[in-house]
């Protein structure tokens with residue numbers, strides 16, 4: 627009986643650990659909750675875009691930009707210069723909390739997998 631009791635407390639500990647982990651919203655959760663998947667996939671993480679054909683993939687979002695820049699970009703505070711040298715703002719706008727923005731951009735900044743562009 628003693629060992630059964632020990633076993634159930636181990637189960638309880640594992641269960642609470644699992645619960646704590648799932649309660650934490652990670653980068654991919656925020657990414658989906660903020661509808662980034664409307665226009666983006668992240669093939670390297672197995673995240674598909676809602677609309678097919680696949681739109682712009684962000685598997686290498688962190689290769690060129692750091693979290694601070696990404697945060698400004700998705701809040702439309704900075705844009706990307708186009709060929710004519712004009713600043714082109716992002717199409718989507720992030721409307722979530724600052725905490726979610728931090729989780730999202732630190733996750734994006736860590737994405738550095740080059741993915742081949744989709745075949746036209």
Ligand code: HEC
Nearest residue numbers: 660661662664665666682684687700715716717718719720
């Ligand atoms: C309405 C469609 C749309 C939505 C929604 C959208 N994006 Fe984008 N995003 C684009 C397009 C299009 C580009 C390519 C640049 C451009 O043409 O503006 C882009 C580019 C990017 C880039 C790449 C910048 C670079 O290095 O070239 C990042 C990072 C990004 N989006 C993140 C996000 C995140 C995070 C979300 C969710 C909060 C999001 N996007 C939602 C359309 C969208």
